């Protein structure tokens with residue numbers, strides 16, 4: 001067990017203050033805005049996700065202000081966090097939505113967004129999803145394959161419905177980041193090459209019910225290098241110039257955040273300058289689809305310490321949240337910071353934070369410095385507002401993790417913890433098994 005002292009507290013202490021304006025220690029206890037996390041834990045138990053409404057507002061307004069001169073609309077990528085309360089809050093501030101399924105359209109409509117602010121992306125939309133989107137008057141469908149184009153055409157003919165469409169361009173840019181979230185290379189499953197789009201664009205223009213409005217591009221997620229965007233957007237503009245009647249450009253999401261002190265977030269000034277440059281080069285309407293940048297740092301996953309054990313040279317803190325609640329560390333080797341609820345004092349110990357799921361991969365954080373901890377102490381996993389609760393499952397018979405929204409000194413459960421009966425409610429032992437007996 002290696003104890004660390006003094007300035008090492010900065011490994012999480014300063015992180016809290018610099019990156020999470022709405023999360024801070026007051027009286028040595030971690031607060032979300034004016035609410036002590038322990039208050040919520042006492043009320044609903046752990047684990048739970050906790051979001052700050054103020055942080056969500058600040059981040060959205062900051063991004064929108066940065067892009068103000070460029071007339072760019074912000075379409076929130078709902079996949080990052082599709083809780084109705086989050087979508088409602090961002091929609092209320094003027095965000096449109098980027099969705100990838102009928103389920104996300106349902107969520108946006110339920111949260112009060114207008115269908116005409118919703119763009120439907122995704123590489124494998126089903127016939128039913130396309131019909132549902134068109135019947136609801138969606139703003140635009142981003143087409144990702146020739147097969148999908150043909151399917152939309154058939155649906156339009158069959159239902160005599162108009163379809164506003166854009167084509168998702170694959171610019172063949174390697175956006176770096178994690179292999180599993182890079183989407184803009186030629187061999188990725190996403191988007192279409194320029195030659196195919198040129199061909200489909202003229203077919204679309206010739207069809208009475210297809211309304212080709214523009215082009216879309218999205219090269220990946222957690223991008224830190226504005227230069228990659230520049231390359232992709234240059235190629236997109238070249239393609240737009242070669243087509244007649246391109247009136248909108250959807251420039252995708254992917255803006256990277258700093259999960260740690262030593263990581264750099266995307267240079268937002270540089271990104272805004274790039275969009276201003278695009279604005280000068282085209283009359284088309286511009287939109288972007290950020291997800292992570294808006295919501296990640298507005299949320300934490302709060303978990304209770306179950307026990308602390310020593311495994312060889314490792315100090316393992318077993319908590320009550322697991323990979324089924326936050327899969328990012330297991331799936332992408334993502335490194336989230338861990339902040340103890342009780343502000344730490346030395347000595348600090350190199351620790352692994354692991355969940356109760358029966359897999360060695362069920363680790364929420366490696367190599368974090370944590371103080372002495374007692375059973376029942378709380379830890380907050382930072383920057384967990386994006387791709388956290390939305391990717392949760394009931395693996396190992398665990399209950400889906402609840403979500404809480406804090407706004408100044410008030411808080412509300414925005415998804416409650418289900419009971420075990422509810423978790424099993426969709427399942428049945430069918431009649432055909434009536435001869436099986438349970439001994």
Ligand code: LLP
Pocket residue numbers: 077079080098121122181218220221222252253254255289290291292293328332386387
């Ligand atoms: N637009 C499209 C077409 C997308 O596919 C995505 C993300 C976004 C926008 C939003 O990207 P963002 O701004 O959030 O980077 N689960 C992974 C991230 C998957 C991203 C998938 N597509 C993670 O936890 O890192």
